Amino acid sequence: MKNWMITLITDFGATEYVGAMKGIIFSICPKARIVDITHNIKKFDIRRAAYAVYSSCKYFPKGTVHVVVVDPGVGTDRRSIIIKTEEHLYVGPDNGVFSFIDDVKEVYEIEYPAKSRTFHGRDVFAPIAAYLECGASPKDYGKLTDEYIKIVLKKYIKEDVIGGEVICVDDFGNVITNIKREDLEKIGVTYGGSLKMRLKGRIRTLKLLESYGFSRPGDLITVIGSEDYLEISVNQGNAAERLKIKGGEELEVFK
Amino acid sequence: MKNWMITLITDFGATEYVGAMKGIIFSICPKARIVDITHNIKKFDIRRAAYAVYSSCKYFPKGTVHVVVVDPGVGTDRRSIIIKTEEHLYVGPDNGVFSFIDDVKEVYEIEYPAKSRTFHGRDVFAPIAAYLECGASPKDYGKLTDEYIKIVLKKYIKEDVIGGEVICVDDFGNVITNIKREDLEKIGVTYGGSLKMRLKGRIRTLKLLESYGFSRPGDLITVIGSEDYLEISVNQGNAAERLKIKGGEELEVFK
Amino acid sequence: MKNWMITLITDFGATEYVGAMKGIIFSICPKARIVDITHNIKKFDIRRAAYAVYSSCKYFPKGTVHVVVVDPGVGTDRRSIIIKTEEHLYVGPDNGVFSFIDDVKEVYEIEYPAKSRTFHGRDVFAPIAAYLECGASPKDYGKLTDEYIKIVLKKYIKEDVIGGEVICVDDFGNVITNIKREDLEKIGVTYGGSLKMRLKGRIRTLKLLESYGFSRPGDLITVIGSEDYLEISVNQGNAAERLKIKGGEELEVFK
Numbered sequence: 114m115k116n117w118m119i120t121l122i123t124d125f126g127a128t129e130y131v132g133a134m135k136g137i138i139f140s141i142c143p144k145a146r147i148v149d150i151t152h153n154i155k156k157f158d159i160r161r162a163a164y165a166v167y168s169s170c171k172y173f174p175k176g177t178v179h180v181v182v183v184d185p186g187v188g189t190d191r192r193s194i195i196i197k198t199e200e201h202l203y204v205g206p207d208n209g210v211f212s213f214i215d216d217v218k219e220v221y222e223i224e225y226p227a228k229s230r231t232f233h234g235r236d237v238f239a240p241i242a243a244y245l246e247c248g249a250s251p252k253d254y255g256k257l258t259d260e261y262i263k264i265v266l267k268k269y270i271k272e273d274v275i276g277g278e279v280i281c282v283d284d285f286g287n288v289i290t291n292i293k294r295e296d297l298e299k300i301g302v303t304y305g306g307s308l309k310m311r312l313k314g315r316i317r318t319l320k321l322l323e324s325y326g327f328s329r330p331g332d333l334i335t336v337i338g339s340e341d342y343l344e345i346s347v348n349q350g351n352a353a354e355r356l357k358i359k360g361g362e363e364l365e366v367f368k
Numbered sequence: 369m370k371n372w373m374i375t376l377i378t379d380f381g382a383t384e385y386v387g388a389m390k391g392i393i394f395s396i397c398p399k400a401r402i403v404d405i406t407h408n409i410k411k412f413d414i415r416r417a418a419y420a421v422y423s424s425c426k427y428f429p430k431g432t433v434h435v436v437v438v439d440p441g442v443g444t445d446r447r448s449i450i451i452k453t454e455e456h457l458y459v460g461p462d463n464g465v466f467s468f469i470d471d472v473k474e475v476y477e478i479e480y481p482a483k484s485r486t487f488h489g490r491d492v493f494a495p496i497a498a499y500l501e502c503g504a505s506p507k508d509y510g511k512l513t514d515e516y517i518k519i520v521l522k523k524y525i526k527e528d529v530i531g532g533e534v535i536c537v538d539d540f541g542n543v544i545t546n547i548k549r550e551d552l553e554k555i556g557v558t559y560g561g562s563l564k565m566r567l568k569g570r571i572r573t574l575k576l577l578e579s580y581g582f583s584r585p586g587d588l589i590t591v592i593g594s595e596d597y598l599e600i601s602v603n604q605g606n607a608a609e610r611l612k613i614k615g616g617e618e619l620e621v622f623k
Numbered sequence: 624m625k626n627w628m629i630t631l632i633t634d635f636g637a638t639e640y641v642g643a644m645k646g647i648i649f650s651i652c653p654k655a656r657i658v659d660i661t662h663n664i665k666k667f668d669i670r671r672a673a674y675a676v677y678s679s680c681k682y683f684p685k686g687t688v689h690v691v692v693v694d695p696g697v698g699t700d701r702r703s704i705i706i707k708t709e710e711h712l713y714v715g716p717d718n719g720v721f722s723f724i725d726d727v728k729e730v731y732e733i734e735y736p737a738k739s740r741t742f743h744g745r746d747v748f749a750p751i752a753a754y755l756e757c758g759a760s761p762k763d764y765g766k767l768t769d770e771y772i773k774i775v776l777k778k779y780i781k782e783d784v785i786g787g788e789v790i791c792v793d794d795f796g797n798v799i800t801n802i803k804r805e806d807l808e809k810i811g812v813t814y815g816g817s818l819k820m821r822l823k824g825r826i827r828t829l830k831l832l833e834s835y836g837f838s839r840p841g842d843l844i845t846v847i848g849s850e851d852y853l854e855i856s857v858n859q860g861n862a863a864e865r866l867k868i869k870g871g872e873e874l875e876v877f878k
Contacts, residue, residue, distance in 0.1 A: 116398055120387065127382060127637060128794040129675035132630065132660025133849075136682025139658075143626055143684060148394075149404065149659065150387025156795065157859050165384035172391025172490075174398060185859055188834020230834040232849035235682075284383040285411065324443020324485040339388075339487035349412050349440055371653055375642065382637060403649075404659065405642025420639035427646025427745075429653055539638040540666065579698020579740040594643075594742035604667050604695055 116174050117144045119242050122165055123182040123234060124154040130232065134180075134239040141243035148173075153284060157185040159209045160360040161281040163264060164289065167213035168340050170201060180234075180242045181205035188230035193223035193237055194261050195251040202251065204242045206233070212264040221255035266291045267363060273300045274367045280342070281360040286351025288358050292343040292366055297321070301368050308335065310345075311365040312356065319345070371429050372399045374497050377420055378437040378489065379409040385487065389435070389494040396498035403428075408539060412440040414464045415615040416536040418519060419544065422468035423595050425456060435489075435497045436460035443485035448478035448492055449516050450506040457500055459493045467519040476510035521546045522618060528555045529622045535597070536615040541606025543613050547598040547621055552576070556623050563590065565600075566620040567611065574600070626684050627654045629752050632675055633692040633744060634664040640742065644690075644749040651753035658683075663794060667695040669719045670870040671791040673774060674799065677723035678850050680711060690744075690752045691715035698740035703733035703747055704771055705761040712755055714748045722774040731765035776801045777873060783810045784877045790852070791870040796861025798868050802853040802876055807831070811878050818845065820855075821875040822866065829855070 119138055125131050131152055138145050150169050154162045162183035170179045177200075184191075184206045192207040197219040203211055207222075228236040241254050268291055269276045277292040302308045307320050319335045320328070321343075328334045330349040333356075338344040343366070345352045353359070374393055380386050386407055393400050405424050409417045417438035425434045432455075439446075439461045447462040452474040458466055462477075483491040496509050523546055524531045532547040557563045562575050574590045575583070576598075583589045585604040588611075593599040598621070600607045608614070629648055635641050641662055648655050660679050664672045672693035680689045687710075694701075694716045702717040707729040713721055717732075738746040751764050778801055779786045787802040812818045817830050829845045830838070831853075838844045840859040843866075848854040853876070855862045863869070 116394065118394065122384065122387070126794045127659070127661055127663050129632065129661045129679040130793075130849075132632070132658070132675070132679035133682050135658050135660070136679060136684075139626070139628065140682060140684050147658070148387070148390050148402070149382070150390070151382055151384045153382050165387070169384040169387035169391060172388050172395060174391075174395050186836040189836035191836070229847075229849040231846055231854075235849060283385075284381045326441040326444035326446070336486055337484075339385075339484040339490060344486075371649070373649065377639065377642070403642070403645050403657070404637070405645070406637055406639045408637050420642070424639040424642035424646060427643050427650060429646075429650050538640075539636045581696040581699035581701070591741055592739075594640075594739040594745060599741075 116176050117142070117146045117246060118148060118173060118177040119145050119246050120148045120150045120170065120173060120177060120179045121152070122150045122154065122162060122179065123152045124156045124158065124162070125152050125182070125234070127152040130234065133235045137235055137239040138243040141240055142247040145243060145246055154183050157183065158281070158360070159183055160264060162210040163212040164281045166203070166210060170203070173201065175200040178202045178204065178242045178246045180238050181210045182234035182238055183210055184208065184233065187233050193225070193233065194258070195221040195223060195241070195245070195255055196261070197221070197251055202245050204238045204245070207261050209262045209264045211261065219251070220258050220261045221251040222258040223255040225254055268292075270296060270299060274365050275300060276363070276365050278364065279358055279360050279362040282353040282358065286347065286353040287338065288345040288352050288356065289338060290343045290345070290364060294337045294341045294343075297343065297366070300366075302366070309367050312358070313362065325349075371431050372397070372401045372501060373403060373428060373432040374400050374501050375403045375405045375425065375428060375432060375434045376407070377405045377409065377417060377434065378407045379411045379413065379417070380407050380437070380489070382407040385489065388490045392490055392494040393498040396495055397502040400498060400501055409438050412438065413536070413615070414438055415519060417465040418467040419536045421458070421465060425458070428456065430455040433457045433459065433497045433501045435493050436465045437489035437493055438465055439463065439488065442488050448480070448488065449513070450476040450478060450496070450500070450510055451516070452476070452506055457506065459497045459500070461488070462516050464517045464519045466516065474506070475513050475516045476506040477513040478510040480509055523547075525551060525554060529620050530555060531618070531620050533619065534613055534615050534617040537608040537613065541602065541608045542593065543600040543607050543611065544593060545598045545600070545619060549592045549596045552598065552621070555621075557621070564622050565590075567613070568617065580604070626686050627652070627656045627756060628658060628683060628687040629655050629756050630658045630660045630680065630683060630687060630689045631662070632660045632664065632672060632689065633662045634666045634668065634672070635662050635692070635744070637662040640744065643745045647745055647749040648753040651750055652757040655753060655756055664693050667693065668791070668870070669693055670774060672720040673722040674791045676713070676720060680713070683711065685710040688712045688714065688752045688756045690748050691720045692744035692748055693720055694718065694743065697743050703735070703743065704768070705731040705733060705751070705755070705765055706771070707731070707761055712761065714752045714755070716743070717771050719772045719774045721771065729761070730768050730771050731761040732768040733765040735764055778802075780806060780809060784875050785810060786873070786875050788874065789868055789870050789872040792863040792868065796857065796863045797848065798855040798862050798866065799848060800853045800855070800874060804847045804851045804853075807853065807876070810876075812876070819877050822868070823872065835859075
């Protein structure tokens with residue numbers, strides 16, 4: 114079944130700029146079913162956008178076109194791209210927002226005349242997504258390319274120490290690291306136990322709990338988040354603010 | 369007419385977590401029509417969520433499934449439930465968010481294996497809502513139960529004094545009480561007149577106006593809100609901040 | 624093709640009040656396709672709402688009904704109106720929110736009994752929009768009128784000086800003026816060059832760039848925005864906060 118689905122991820126804060134994009138999409142492809150994934154990406158936070166793309170787009174049905182507009186370089190010579198995976202298409206700026214998609218098949222550099230220099234969401238990405246969902250092919254709007262910009266995350270396991278980094282902070286203030294459940298298993302850290310974490314020059318012993326609610330409100334804990342990554346959390350609080358942590362911060366975990 | 373409608377109420381702040389839930393729903397039930405009611409519930413504010421459920425879900429057409437995810441206890445042993453009313457189904461945690469639904473017919477305790485311990489919105493409530501909207505029955509996902517958690521609001525009328533409490537504060541800062549228009553009529557308080565209110569140890573005389581705009585910007589007033597409850601408001605301002613009031617605060621009203 | 628489209632612009636902040644409006648619309652017109660344009664208009668900021676209407680509604684397909692609820696005077700004697708343009712209908716309060724629609728054909732003053740005095744979004748505008756999209760005519764809900772409230776913006780060009788004003792500030796903090804690209808061309812200001820701006824008693828020399836990204840983060844610049852208006856911006860920052868500017872501020876531009 115053709116699903117006509119186009120999703121939107123932006124840092125526009127649910128403003129009328131999103132509305133203009135929707136209008137353009139519906140004008141080109143009246144059957145489109147537009148789905149707001151989020152417009153609350155922290156402005157210009159490419160890393161956060163990349164994680165949002167990773168942790169939501171894959172759940173959509175086959176044939177969905179995903180539009181991502183977190184784009185501090187709009188109007189400059191940064192490229193625009195279409196990414197084709199087994200089941201989906203992605204449209205947006207080539208600035209790292211597609212870093213964590215793990216089944217990329219083809220990448221196209223977009224060639225499309227933009228009406229404005231400041232709003233490619235409306236003038237480039239929205240119309241292309243609409244044409245793609247209505248049957249056009251990526252090659253109608255761009256040429257195949259071998260490269261696109263990817264954020265590469267640091268990660269190593271060495272003598273029972275896992276080194277990693279903070280992918281980003283979510284809207285609850287949870288600090289999402291790139292350390293996976295299976296990494297922790299390798300060094301013998303399991304639910305109900307504790308782990309040691311070196312972060313910003315300080316070593317803390319933290320519990321690894323099955324969910325936030327097993328701690329008291331205000332406790333600093335770790336959990337395995339919904340994408341199987343280790344997260345630092347405060348039950349009903351904001352871990353990132355407490356620790357003054359941003360995306361990119363390096364950390365080490367050991368038993 | 370089958371409406372395929374599934375609504376969402378969360379405290380996720382319109383983040384990509386909502387997007388992941390939508391993806392899961394569409395993957396299971398491609399015809400679903402997902403409606404965002406709100407994702408701006410104050411985080412973990414169960415009382416606020418319960419009022420949002422009360423004041424919006426009932427307006428939807430027959431057959432709608434409502435998903436509510438305000439869930440500080442996710443992953444603990446708090447139960448998950450399905451509530452069946454005359455026209456609607458509700459899915460969410462059993463923590464009080466369904467307190468103010470007034471035509472409950474049946475309650476089911478959900479039995480469903482969750483992939484994650486931290487995100488039942490995506491892994492339990494979204495898929496069950498999708499299956500229900502696509503034709504499944506509540507008993508396919510749970511067993512009948514006699515009880516569920518309800519917030520009980522205090523309320524009495526005694527010798528021309530109405531005692532009540534603040535249900536919650538809305539996003540405009542309006543303080544919504546559980547005192548109804550007909551309660552006020554019983555003690556002789558009517559539009560255009562004034563009332564006395566004992567609140568946080570202080571007695572104030574406040575006008576009861578037909579709408580905010582009948583006062584000057586900045587005036588502290590009362591109105592009968594859109595659900596027929598007495599509200600304390602500041603025209604173009606924030607009454608809750610001015611009075612430092614939260615949900616649960618007790619108050620008395622007299623003439 | 625009938626598109627069944629109804630858009631929403633409010634200052635409700637994506638709360639359940641929006642959800643109640645959606646429920647009412649779907650109950651009256653089950654085939655409706657409701658599109659959130661924005662609910663993030665600054666509360667009671669009519670000027671901002673008017674610009675949001677101008678810069679988004681026109682992109683929607685023919686036959687769309689637009690509902691606008693930014694309504695500090697709800698429940699008072701402010702009128703409610705339906706505006707008919709060549710392709711669209713607009714429903715909302717007569718307080719200036721429709722000021723910048725440039726192809727108005729007919730205006731109707733709404734006559735419709737409201738259930739509440741405080742929430743005409745749910746009790747007047749939503750149902751009327753639903754009836755209109757489902758086939759009713761504006762004259763079924765109101766009578767033709769000659770006048771409606773419009774914000775009139777100051778603008779003049781005199782001896783190579785353009786006088787104008789700030790229409791409003793967008794959610795990125797961009798200061799949107801009513802000076803158009805063609806006005807600037809008349810006084811010889813072009814991309815890559817600079818302009819002088821008198822604003823709040825101070826004259827600044829500012830670059831006119833093709834997009835934000837051509838400056839360094841933090842630089843105060845001007846661009847031609849996506850609606851062809853001159854904007855004052857800070858790359859990855861908030862120009863309005865930096866300059867302490869609000870809608871209505873007057874300015875002059877010269878070479």
